[in-house]
Amino acid sequence: xxxxxxxxxxxxxxxxxxxxxxxxxxxxxxxxxxxxxxxxxxxxxxxxxxxxxxxxxxxxxxxxxxxxxxxxxxxxxxxxxxxxxxxxxxxxxxxxxxxxxxxxxxxxxxxxxxxxxxxxxxxxxxxxxxxxxxxxxxxxxxxxxxxxxxxxxxxxxxxxxxxxxxxxxxxxxxxxxxxxxxxxxxxxxxxxxxxxxxxxxxxxxxxxxxxxxxxxxxxxxxxxxxxxxxxxxxxxxxxxxxxxxxxxxxxxxxxxxxxxxxxxxxxxxxxxxxxxxxxxxxxxxxxxxxxxx
Numbered sequence: 075x076x077x078x079x080x081x082x083x084x085x086x087x088x089x090x091x092x093x094x095x096x097x098x099x100x101x102x103x104x105x106x107x108x109x110x111x112x113x114x115x116x117x118x119x120x121x122x123x124x125x126x127x128x129x130x131x132x133x134x135x136x137x138x139x140x141x142x143x144x145x146x147x148x149x150x151x152x153x154x155x156x157x158x159x160x161x162x163x164x165x166x167x168x169x170x171x172x173x174x175x176x177x178x179x180x181x182x183x184x185x186x187x188x189x190x191x192x193x194x195x196x197x198x199x200x201x202x203x204x205x206x207x208x209x210x211x212x213x214x215x216x217x218x219x220x221x222x223x224x225x226x227x228x229x230x231x232x233x234x235x236x237x238x239x240x241x242x243x244x245x246x247x248x249x250x251x252x253x254x255x256x257x258x259x260x261x262x263x264x265x266x267x268x269x270x271x272x273x274x275x276x277x278x279x280x281x282x283x284x285x286x287x288x289x290x291x292x293x294x295x296x297x298x299x300x301x302x303x304x305x306x307x308x309x310x311x312x313x314x315x316x317x318x319x320x321x322x323x324x325x326x327x328x329x330x331x332x333x334x335x336x337x338x339x340x341x342x343x344x345x346x347x348x349x350x351x352x353x354x355x356x357x358x359x360x361x362x363x364x365x366x367x
Contacts, residue, residue, distance in 0.1 A: 079106055083133035093127065101131065148174055148329060148348075150200035150207070152367035157201065157208055159303045161294030168210050173197040176333065176345040183352055184343030185335060192216060192298070194345055196333045202321055202365050207311070209236070211302040217337040218295055220264050225272040225285060231336040233262030234302060237350065239328025239357040240277060240317055256328065256357045257311060259286070261304055263293040271304065273311075275355070280314040323367035328360040 083101045087093035099114045131139045149172060157167050177195035182188045194215050201208040211234060220231030229235055239256040258275035271289040276282065289306040308319055332346035344352050350359030 079135075080104065081106075081133040081135055081137075083131055085112070085129050085131050087127065087129040089128040093129075098132075104133070146361055146364075148361050149364045149366045150202045152323070152365075153201035153203045153206075153208055156203070156206070157210070157303065157305070159208075159290040159292045159305050161292035161301050161303050163210060163212070163301060163303075168199050168201070173199050174347055176347045181345045181347065182343070183332075183346055185345075186342070188343075189216070194333065194335045196345060198331055198347065200363065204321060205309075206305050206307050209302070209304045211331075211333075213300045213302065213333055214298055215300060215335065216298055218300055219336045219338060220262055221336075222262070222264055223266075225260060225262060225264070225268065225270050226274065226283075228260050228262035228264060228272065229274070229334055230341045231262070231264075231334060232300070233260060233334055235260055235274070235332050235334065235344075235351050237275070237328075237330045237357070237360065238311075238363070239360060240312070240315075240319055241326065241328065254355050254357075256355075256360075257281075258351065258355075259289075259306075261291060261293075261302060263300075269293050271306070276315070278315040278317065280316055281312075282314065286310065321365055323365055325365040326362040327365070328357050329363035330357075330360045 080103050082103050084098040085101060086098050087096055096114060099112060101110055101112050104110050127143045129141050151169055151172055158164065175197045177191045191214060196211055196213040198209060198211040215232060218232055220228055220233055222228045222230050235258060237256050237258045255277050256275065257277050260272045260274050263269045269291055271286040271291045273284050273286050286306065288310045290304065292303045294301050308321060312319055330348035330350045332344045332352050334344045335342050346352055348361040350356045
């Protein structure tokens with residue numbers, strides 16, 4: 075409140091649509107030259123992800139203030155039961171209400187003449203426990219193709235690149251290195267039948283880019299849907315890093331994921347959830363994966 079007296083006000087949302095039904099959310103009385111916090115019941119957010127929240131604060135003196143704020147519901151829920159990593163989503167195996175999706179123009183990168191969701195779109199859901207990180211991704215793709223000869227080159231065809239950055243407040247970052255050091259995984263099935271995970275990039279010098287034999291990777295295709303199921307132990311992921319990582323509810327991890335596309339003439343581009351992998355290697359463009367229990 076920038077006025078010289080106590081004012082009463084409310085906030086009202088204009089985007090996204092799921093928030094507009096909240097109507098006017100009271101701010102109560104706001105002391106002069108002060109800020110207030112308000113609580114309200116969040117609507118049911120069936121599609122988790124990142125949203126641009128647009129709203130206005132209206133006060134009884136006639137002043138109106140417009141706000142545009144990014145809110146992020148990127149999450150991994152706790153795995154009460156470990157999923158079976160077989161490339162087939164069984165009933166009740168994965169939560170249905172935590173999917174993050176890339177299925178519209180804003181997620182498309184370098185794909186000319188993108189043909190809509192049937193051309194390439196994807197969702198991803200993640201779970202965690204004290205031992206492992208788990209992922210399932212259903213990808214709608216009109217052509218499944220990856221002619222790479224080895225998994226370390228599999229980014230050139232259909233497949234996933236997933237990046238994680240483990241925040242360490244004690245880490246020394248040299249000038250010019252900020253944002254470039256993180257863990258990146260290529261998860262793919264090659265046309266010769268090879269299925270696996272390659273650690274393409276590492277966060278710490280003690281780690282090595284390598285084939286991750288201990289990661290569980292299963293990829294199956296049915297019709298135009300390719301299902302990726304994946305899990306990896308935290309300790310295997312961070313082997314050699316020196317990072318003392320203790321996963322618990324409330325932990326935040328830098329996160330980004332993309333899905334590459336090859337329809338017959340090599341990599342034509344990708345769709346992405348968050349950024350910082352495809353065009354530039356920059357963890358400052360990641361979002362945060364929130365571990366929730």
